[in-house]
Amino acid sequence: MAIFDTTSITAIGLGIGSAAALFALHRLRVQPTTKTIATLLFWRQAVQQQKTRVLPGKFSHPLTYLLLVAIALLLAMSLIGDQWQTTTTAGPTAIVIDAGYTMAAATPGGQSRLAEAQRRAADEVRRSGDVSLIAAGARARLLSAFSDPRAQFDDQLNRIQLHNTSPDSASALQLAFSLLPQDHGRVIWYTDQPAVPEWLPTTIASRIRVEHLDAAVTDAAIIGVIYESSATDAATGRLRVRVGATPDIKHPLSLKASPAAGAVQTFTVPSGSESEVTIEGVIADGATWTLQLIDAPGLPGNDTVTVRLPKHSAVTFRFHGNVPEPVRAALLAIGTQAQDDAPAAIDVMLDDAAAPKNVHSVLRLITVGSTQTPSGAKLRFAADTDEGLTLDDIVLAAGPALSENASPVLRAGDVVVAAMNKSLDSRRELRLSSALWDTGSNLPKKAAFPVLMQRFSRQLAGWSEARSLPGDRILADPLWADDERQFQTLVYSRPPEAAARSAVPVVEETTAETAKGSWPVLELLLAAALTLLTAEGLLLATRKIV
Amino acid sequence: MAELFPPSFLTAIGSLSIHIKRAAPRALHGAHQSPSSGASLEFRDYQPYTAGDDLRRVDWNIFQRTRHLFLRRYEHPTSVPIHVLIDSSKSMLLESPSRYATAARLAAAIASASINSQNTVAVSVLGNDRATQTRRVTGRPQFMQLLADLSEHRPRGDSSLLAIHRVLQRRASARGVVVVISDFFDNDGIESALGSLRRIPDRLVLLRITQPWDANPRLQHADHAADLIDCESNQRLVVSPSGEVYDRYVEAYQRFFGALDQFANSRGARSAVFDASQETIPQLQHIFPAGVLTL
Numbered sequence: 001m002a003i004f005d006t007t008s009i010t011a012i013g014l015g016i017g018s019a020a021a022l023f024a025l026h027r028l029r030v031q032p033t034t035k036t037i038a039t040l041l042f043w044r045q046a047v048q049q050q051k052t053r054v055l056p057g058k059f060s061h062p063l064t065y066l067l068l069v070a071i072a073l074l075l076a077m078s079l080i081g082d083q084w085q086t087t088t089t090a091g092p093t094a095i096v097i098d099a100g101y102t103m104a105a106a107t108p109g110g111q112s113r114l115a116e117a118q119r120r121a122a123d124e125v126r127r128s129g130d131v132s133l134i135a136a137g138a139r140a141r142l143l144s145a146f147s148d149p150r151a152q153f154d155d156q157l158n159r160i161q162l163h164n165t166s167p168d169s170a171s172a173l174q175l176a177f178s179l180l181p182q183d184h185g186r187v188i189w190y191t192d193q194p195a196v197p198e199w200l201p202t203t204i205a206s207r208i209r210v211e212h213l214d215a216a217v218t219d220a221a222i223i224g225v226i227y228e229s230s231a232t233d234a235a236t237g238r239l240r241v242r243v244g245a246t247p248d249i250k251h252p253l254s255l256k257a258s259p260a261a262g263a264v265q266t267f268t269v270p271s272g273s274e275s276e277v278t279i280e281g282v283i284a285d286g287a288t289w290t291l292q293l294i295d296a297p298g299l300p301g302n303d304t305v306t307v308r309l310p311k312h313s314a315v316t317f318r319f320h321g322n323v324p325e326p327v328r329a330a331l332l333a334i335g336t337q338a339q340d341d342a343p344a345a346i347d348v349m350l351d352d353a354a355a356p357k358n359v360h361s362v363l364r365l366i367t368v369g370s371t372q373t374p375s376g377a378k379l380r381f382a383a384d385t386d387e388g389l390t391l392d393d394i395v396l397a398a399g400p401a402l403s404e405n406a407s408p409v410l411r412a413g414d415v416v417v418a419a420m421n422k423s424l425d426s427r428r429e430l431r432l433s434s435a436l437w438d439t440g441s442n443l444p445k446k447a448a449f450p451v452l453m454q455r456f457s458r459q460l461a462g463w464s465e466a467r468s469l470p471g472d473r474i475l476a477d478p479l480w481a482d483d484e485r486q487f488q489t490l491v492y493s494r495p496p497e498a499a500a501r502s503a504v505p506v507v508e509e510t511t512a513e514t515a516k517g518s519w520p521v522l523e524l525l526l527a528a529a530l531t532l533l534t535a536e537g538l539l540l541a542t543r544k545i546v
Numbered sequence: 547m548a549e550l551f552p553p554s555f556l557t558a559i560g561s562l563s564i565h566i567k568r569a570a571p572r573a574l575h576g577a578h579q580s581p582s583s584g585a586s587l588e589f590r591d592y593q594p595y596t597a598g599d600d601l602r603r604v605d606w607n608i609f610q611r612t613r614h615l616f617l618r619r620y621e622h623p624t625s626v627p628i629h630v631l632i633d634s635s636k637s638m639l640l641e642s643p644s645r646y647a648t649a650a651r652l653a654a655a656i657a658s659a660s661i662n663s664q665n666t667v668a669v670s671v672l673g674n675d676r677a678t679q680t681r682r683v684t685g686r687p688q689f690m691q692l693l694a695d696l697s698e699h700r701p702r703g704d705s706s707l708l709a710i711h712r713v714l715q716r717r718a719s720a721r722g723v724v725v726v727i728s729d730f731f732d733n734d735g736i737e738s739a740l741g742s743l744r745r746i747p748d749r750l751v752l753l754r755i756t757q758p759w760d761a762n763p764r765l766q767h768a769d770h771a772a773d774l775i776d777c778e779s780n781q782r783l784v785v786s787p788s789g790e791v792y793d794r795y796v797e798a799y800q801r802f803f804g805a806l807d808q809f810a811n812s813r814g815a816r817s818a819v820f821d822a823s824q825e826t827i828p829q830l831q832h833i834f835p836a837g838v839l840t841l
Contacts, residue, residue, distance in 0.1 A: 037766070
């Protein structure tokens, strides 16, 4: 046995010398000054990583000191490791290099996993006897046999190319063992796969040494991103990001969310086969967000997605030829945009069966009928869409022309769209401008406007918060006439159940509405109408005509 | 007492007041507007009558004129109880000038403003359970006694934020405003500190007392190794400060108090930071702009 040969004595001498030097450093270390402070909380977190890296920290604890001595001994032994290896490692060695696409990922050192495998294999063969080289790419390839010269091994090792597929590890290991004698020899497998496959027989698995390269390759990906508007404001909401991962991933992942403008946010993804991260406070401004799932640095794979948020501040319309110019003007007046080539535009047409069907959405306005009353024309019509949203019939008190007493509440450019009129019997009523009204066809020239009114009235009816006038104005307000009692329900604070008991004929909803936010156009129109009309203190009466 | 509360300070806080915009229901009679309607002289508005309403509140004059039933609604002023909780852990009294001195002056300022605004105020110096003391202040005599109490204070243990809940459980008054004055250091981490604060159901005001070296530890430590001792837990830690360590310290500090600020925002709590090494009087502007604390 050569345990106490010359090289061993040299190693022991080096170890003792190193231990002596470390002991001297331990004794001569700078003694820290003692200080009482308010809290150690932040210092504890600050030095958590630093303590093991700083020289005084290493020597301050006897156990650490002993550990360092042991390390020094091991270093000394490694200097003569080649000689020991050759005497302790018996039999041939088959080197299997994983050449799958994930080996292109970078290690923390900056080089690829393949380069790291090549470096380690080159070190290994220097202290091994007979070696062979197998690349596990799309298929297993023998690059250097045991009988080939070592120079060929080195040359083939450096020329391994990655394949854009998963490695055929089974064939590569099978090939490696077919080259080895049955009773001895070993396989060194350089791979980023997490462990020796379970399907390998135990007798074979025990002869494989797996050299792991970096963390296991993740199979996690972003599988869905949904924007949900908030209940109170369609323009803000949250992003729900669903992440899927294979069961072998036990550690939490990170999700980096990068908006087009603004700070990058990082979230921790809970471990699990399927989990979710919610990003709150997202503004639906049409911006593009990049979401990146991070497991290990440089991880390959489809772990980055780009999502484009909806844009609620402006909705584009595509007008068809049969849409009257006033309709176009009305829609533009409330903040929408006209765009002929918008891929997600809302197509607007009037009751046109020949309209194209392959469009994103269609808003149709259908005239149902009208009657004449002493106070003006009453129009009845409905709106329909190809998404199944049917708006109720509505009636608007409308006059053919604005009177002198009318005060404008809504303008489209220079045109007064709607006005508040005080009639001869001192009743207030909403009147549509004559510019909106075609008395010949009984069609509203501003066809979209009644839709806004219908939505607005329903919103009024649903109010639970007080919109009350000051007490002194109650008595002075002409709306208290008996035939206008419904304004009390609409305008004054009443709990919903009380409003229901009052049986005032306000708008009756008979059809289901699509979920909030699923029809952003109408939500936008409603918001615009609310802003314009409530700013003028407008009161709106709507009744269902039987 | 004159050292902690010099005459100039007492003069400065003599004109402070508190304005509470919207008082909590079931509060006592005082100077603030309550959202609940009740009986007093200040008319608020009318409400249409619905079945089941109290007929005694119907305005029959209006009925005579309009043939419609209306109820008269009134504002009734209320008083909001204010509870000031002072952290008295050892960290509050460690340095000179101490954080406690600033905390005591802030408590005195709030008590004075509460008296001026006809509110009841209770001041508790938090400590271990038996050491916690509470003084209710309803007028000037009790106020002077409060100043004497605060002047004679000695440190009362560690982690006194844990005593908050015990103090609030014992109070007799309705919910109102709770003012917590502390350095908010909790060796068990921010979640422990927030755990104590989350249990407070009242409207919150968080006043944080700092020293300059809290956020910038370079002011207190040189670049050589130091054996640091926690004044409350007596735990020791040897550190070798470097640029990287200082950066991580600042990062941990900002993370801790960022979480506290986030909590304050989520609760709609008022919060302010006071430097114990600086004069207290100029810093009163942080919570008393123009002499009024608005809640």
